[in-house]
Amino acid sequence: MIQARFFLSDPDRPYAPARLSGAVPVLLICAVALLDVLTGAGISWLPLLAVGPALAAAVCGPWGVLRIGLLAVAVGGFLIAPTDIPVRGRAIMLIAVAAVTLASCLASLLRQRRERVLAAVRSVAEAAQNALLRPVPARVGQFQVAVRYSAAAAEARVGGDLYALVSSPYGVRVIVGDVRGKGLPAVSTAALVLGVFREAAYDEPDLLDVVGRIERSLARNLAPDDFVTAVVAGYPRSGRMEIVNCGHAPPLLVNRSGVVAVEPTRPAPPLGLGSLGGELPSLQLVPFDDGDQMLLYTDGVIEARDHGREYFPLMERVPRHLCDEPSQTLAALHGDLLDHVGGRLHDDAALLLLRKPVAGAVPAPAEAPLG
DSSP states (O other): OGGGTTTTSOTTSOOHHHHHHTHHHHHHHHHHHHHHHHHTOTTSSGGGGGHHHHHHTTTSOHHHHHHHHHHHHHHHHHHHTTSOOOHHHHHHHHHHHHHHHHHHHHHHHHHHHHHHHHHHHHHHHHHHHHHHSOOOOSEETTEEEEEEEEOSOTTTOOOSEEEEEEEETTEEEEEEEEESSOHHHHHHHHHHHHHHHHHHHHHOSSHHHHHHHHHHHHHHHSOTTOOEEEEEEEEEETEEEEEEEESOOOOEEEETTEEEEOOOSSOBOOBTOGGGOSOOOOOEEEEEOTTOEEEEEOHHHHTOBOTTOOBOOHHHHHHHHOOSOHHHHHHHHHHHHHHHHTSOOSSOEEEEEEEOOOTTTSOOOOOOOOO
């Protein structure tokens, strides 16, 4: 992870953007010196030399700050040498610049320590993400697959959205879901759901039984007001996709007719709320032939807003980016989403695209283990 490494190789050497920013304090010192020479104002402008090392503390290591501070002291001493300012006044000005330099060195040292701690946290977060949201190969069973995931907490890189694919004896099975809430409690719930799904998807012949096991596990472990919305899908036989929707956004089916939202025939409550009553999850059968694609996503995608507070029009944008490579489709769609929100999402967002390639059109590469 680049962010975790750029300052560990040499703590006193700024990373690439900082190297450019490190020239700003030097230019500022030169500007103050030039202003003092042109105006002949004596000591009036020289206290501004202290801004150089103070600014350097934000982008340079302690030794870099010290060098800039010594430059500021040297320039100040050179400029006041020919003046008739009393020795006491000269000493006070130079000592003030030196004191700011020492304080800035300490601030730079503390900043670097915080960066090291943040790097360690990011590394742990990335390891946690890889354990929970395992990398998905480009091919799973009969399908081409692509995934895009963005956590709203960019520093942590993990969130409450979840996805998983399992190649089971009963066909490929997939889950995409969204945990209520954020932070570590949401991550813990996501880990619970994924663990139960990976076991049940391999053991249970019936997709509804997979959902039932997740529901029972959540009922034992979640607080009364917590829940998980999810879509669980399976491909038990050629030409047919099974879908169980538990309070989640409807998947988008892409076929010769266009893009269609697969709305649940009997809406069911989110996982974890089954004990409150209402409709039980139902199994929905959807034709799924060669060349068809299915997009599963979380509400962080469709609820993303632009500066005008307009939601991201997912169904409208999907046809613009469709191609025979799911990874390219999602890369373009994800880029479109980021453009819509101005570069940063304010909620976790996950996109998972399945494509059933036309027979004989795509060679089957080696499949990475899943489950």
